[in-house]
Amino acid sequence: GQNIDQPTEMTATEGAIVQINCTYQTSGFNGLFWYQQHAGEAPTFLSYNVLDGLEEKGRFSSFLSRSKGYSYLLLKELQMKDSASYLCAALSNDYKLSFGAGTTVTVRA
Amino acid sequence: IAGITQAPTSQILAAGRRMTLRCTQDMRHNAMYWYRQDLGLGLRLIHYSNTAGTTGKGEVPDGYSVSRANTDDFPLTLASAVPSQTSVYFCASSETSGGADTQYFGPGTRLTVL
Numbered sequence: 366g367q368n369i370d371q372p373t374e375m376t377a378t379e380g381a382i383v384q385i386n387c388t389y390q391t392s393g394f395n396g397l398f399w400y401q402q403h404a405g406e407a408p409t410f411l412s413y414n415v416l417d418g419l420e421e422k423g424r425f426s427s428f429l430s431r432s433k434g435y436s437y438l439l440l441k442e443l444q445m446k447d448s449a450s451y452l453c454a455a456l457s458n459d460y461k462l463s464f465g466a467g468t469t470v471t472v473r474a
Numbered sequence: 475i476a477g478i479t480q481a482p483t484s485q486i487l488a489a490g491r492r493m494t495l496r497c498t499q500d501m502r503h504n505a506m507y508w509y510r511q512d513l514g515l516g517l518r519l520i521h522y523s524n525t526a527g528t529t530g531k532g533e534v535p536d537g538y539s540v541s542r543a544n545t546d547d548f549p550l551t552l553a554s555a556v557p558s559q560t561s562v563y564f565c566a567s568s569e570t571s572g573g574a575d576t577q578y579f580g581p582g583t584r585l586t587v588l
Contacts, residue, residue: 369516396574407564407579408517415574452516460572461532464509466516 367391367463371453376471377443385438385451385468393458397429397436400452402467408452411438440470448472476500478580480565486586487555495550495583497565503578505571506548507532508540510561511582517564523548524571555587 368390377383389397396415400408414420414429414436426439440447450467457463481496499506504525509517509532519532523542537559539551548567552559563583568575 373514398576407581409579410576413574413576454517456574460574461519461522462517462577463533464517466514 367455367457369453369455369463369465371451371465371468373466374469374471376473378473379443379445381443383440383443383470385440385453385470387436387438387453387465389434389436389453389455389463389465391455391457391463394431395456395458395460397427398454398456398462399427399436399438400454402450402452404449411451443472445472445474478565478567478578480563480580480583482583483581484584484586486588487552489556489587490554493552493555493585495552495563495565495585497548497550497580498546499548499565499567499578499580500546501567501569501578502545503567503569504545505568505575506542507566507568507577508538508548508550509564509566510534510559511564512561520550520563522571555585557587559585560587561585 371387399411402408412427419428424441452467453465454462478499507522508520521540523529565580566577568577
């Protein structure tokens with residue numbers, strides 16, 4: 366079976382940094398996706414990691430450790446518009462995504 | 475270019491009724507997916523289609539059926555709705571099914587079964 370764990374909620378101040386952790390156990394592994402989902406909207410793609418290490422994309426970075434079954438999404442210079450749910454999803458052997466329940470990030474002024 | 479559209483946006487349905495959720499994409503993607511999203515459970519795969527003419531079962535297929543007559547459309551049918559099917563339903567598509575292609579999501583359908 367698939368097991369994807371991430372914290373339920375996080376709160377941070379505008380301009381700060383927040384790190385959202387995700388641990389996964391899947392039937393095989395073909396990479397780790399992060400999606401952003403604003404309330405009442407569709408998930409949108411943020412990042413994909415398949416090799417160990419850090420991928421940086423502007424204010425957002427994503428890290429993967431395959432040996433530890435661990436990833437994190439780093440959000441820097443937080444803005445109010447970053448208030449959203451962040452979904453961790455692991456791609457299994459059959460190329461199907463298993464999603465975590467999502468982490469709701471609230472950015473305070 | 476619209477991407478993926480879903481209809482209806484929301485629906486209230488009496489238990490026992492039949493309902494079809496529509497999904498259309500204009501990106502010529504081969505693979506399409508139906509998920510449901512429930513609070514605390516995240517997105518769960520209901521059914522998928524790797525290419526037109528083929529479908530497969532996901533994690534929670536019971537009570538749902540799909541068809542894929544052409545590349546663009548992937549309707550989801552609830553033959554006899556039950557209250558536990560109250561959820562937000564998202565359709566998604568990706569260029570292929572056999573790699574790490576990004577899945578693009580439609581705006582969702584909020585379904586309430588009473």
